[in-house]
Amino acid sequence: MNNRFFLIVWIIIALSSSSFAISLFGLGPRAGLSKSGDSDAKFMIGASARLKLGGLGVEGAIDYRSDKYLDDQLTVKQWPVSASLLLYPLPFVYGLAGAGWYNSTWEYDVPNMPGLEDKTEQQMGYHIGAGVELPIIKPTIAADIRYVFLDYDLSDLPEGTDVDANYYTITVSLFWGF
Numbered sequence: 001m002n003n004r005f006f007l008i009v010w011i012i013i014a015l016s017s018s019s020f021a022i023s024l025f026g027l028g029p030r031a032g033l034s035k036s037g038d039s040d041a042k043f044m045i046g047a048s049a050r051l052k053l054g055g056l057g058v059e060g061a062i063d064y065r066s067d068k069y070l071d072d073q074l075t076v077k078q079w080p081v082s083a084s085l086l087l088y089p090l091p092f093v094y095g096l097a098g099a100g101w102y103n104s105t106w107e108y109d110v111p112n113m114p115g116l117e118d119k120t121e122q123q124m125g126y127h128i129g130a131g132v133e134l135p136i137i138k139p140t141i142a143a144d145i146r147y148v149f150l151d152y153d154l155s156d157l158p159e160g161t162d163v164d165a166n167y168y169t170i171t172v173s174l175f176w177g178f
Contacts, residue, residue: 026050026140026175030061036167039067048173050086050142057086057094067167075107076165080148082127092135094144097128102150125150140175 027049035041046063061084066077084098102125108116131144150165 028174030173032171
């Protein structure tokens, strides 16, 4: 049993290594789910590009996501633009860390606080994660989970209002190599 396991792992590494060397740059769509501590899981869409150089890679991405907070009285629509550094300990497994610019639109629907106005703001956030990449087929499929650290400025809301804006995403991406 152990010999079979190691043989299968070796075959996967060998196949992904040969495919890994062929495609250094990939571009394509991605989709997934995002979930913050204080909202339900939501569908998200986006696009990303990856450049791989040996056991390192970089990725740039833009997504669209929306969350509802405070019993649907606050809707936050977000267009994160992020950059990640990827480390491949194996040709098909990666860890990642990066930063993003989060363009967020806040839409209030709070009947007892008519002074609140919708607004758009930008802020930095950070993320870490891990994933797998299957370069054996074309397009390459990548799936990962990322945890995003984001601290919203809630100074417009009443004292004591607490919203957990940190969230995680589970995404599947397709990359066509060039």
